[in-house]
Amino acid sequence: AAGVIQSPRHLIKEKRETATLKCYPIPRHDTVYWYQQGPGQDPQFLISFYEKMQSDKGSIPDRFSAQQFSDYHSELNMSSLELGDSALYFCASSSTRTRGSEQFFGPGTRLTVL
Amino acid sequence: TQLLEQSPQFLSIQEGENLTVYCNSSSVFSSLQWYRQEPGEGPVLLVTVVTGGEVKKLKRLTFQFGDARKDSSLHITAAQPGDTGLYLCAVTREGTGANNLFFGTGTRLTVIP
Numbered sequence: 001a002a003g004v005i006q007s008p009r010h011l012i013k014e015k016r017e018t019a020t021l022k023c024y025p026i027p028r029h030d031t032v033y034w035y036q037q038g039p040g041q042d043p044q045f046l047i048s049f050y051e052k053m054q055s056d057k058g059s060i061p062d063r064f065s066a067q068q069f070s071d072y073h074s075e076l077n078m079s080s081l082e083l084g085d086s087a088l089y090f091c092a093s094s095s096t097r098t099r100g101s102e103q104f105f106g107p108g109t110r111l112t113v114l
Numbered sequence: 115t116q117l118l119e120q121s122p123q124f125l126s127i128q129e130g131e132n133l134t135v136y137c138n139s140s141s142v143f144s145s146l147q148w149y150r151q152e153p154g155e156g157p158v159l160l161v162t163v164v165t166g167g168e169v170k171k172l173k174r175l176t177f178q179f180g181d182a183r184k185d186s187s188l189h190i191t192a193a194q195p196g197d198t199g200l201y202l203c204a205v206t207r208e209g210t211g212a213n214n215l216f217f218g219t220g221t222r223l224t225v226i227p
Contacts, residue, residue: 004156033214042202042217043157056214090156094213102147103215105156 002026004106006091013081021076021109023091030096031055032074033103034066037088042103049074050096078111086113117141118203126224127193135188135221137203146186147215148177151200182226193225 005024013019031050033099035043036050036059045058048069053067060066063081068074092103121136137146145164149157161170163181163186170177174197176189189199203218 031213035215043215045214045216048214086211088154092156092215096213099170102159103163103213104159105149107158108154110154 004091004093006089006106006109008108008109010110010112014112014114015081015083017081017113018110019081021074021078021089021091021111023074023106024092025072025074025091026095026104028095028097029072029093029104031094032055032068033073033094034060034074034076035090035092035093035105037090037108039087040100043090046076052113081113085110086111116219117216118205120201120218120221122221123142123219124222124224126226129227130145130192131221133190133193135190135201135223136185137187137218139205140147140184140186142183143205144177144183145205146183147204148186148188149202149204149217151202152198154227157204169195190223193223195225195227198225205222 007022033048034046036046039045046060048056050093052068063079066076088108090105090108092105094103118137127133145162147162148160151157161177166183167181168179174191178187201221204215205215
């Protein structure tokens, strides 16, 4: 079965640079979530989209923005990167037509800010 | 404050032993999920429990939802090295209509061959 795809898997950036992370949800899933997981921490919710509209917002910094496109893929844009942004970034998708709270996670993008 | 507290935080056991991981909260939830995460990978959904007192089995893993739907446990029988990983319980916040997950503090399990 198709899973959530994230790219790139690894990304190294310098401070103050920008980064774009991409997520391709499971086909026919209508909701996408972004989570940030720092070293040794549990994943923290950043933002979600339902049917291409922002549906909920968590602890996402103002320097970050995200959107979902017509093909349902989503991008997380990160600007003015800081050392503390180094983390694993996960995308998850779910379908409200089945069991909406069950989310399926991608393999993540490991962002390292130097 | 953390919505979900897991215990123990770290657990290292020998292959073949049994173990139980706990997930506790003072809040009531309509459902609770358990995930396992391996290093550098995304969390993988193991089970969703919905009914108070519900018990679900997944091979050597037994999941229970507390009668009051405030807590849950995960019991592993005859642990194997392949069970090594970070176990996370997760819920959605009730009454908000939002489906984003709040994760527990996690239990990092190491099974020694």
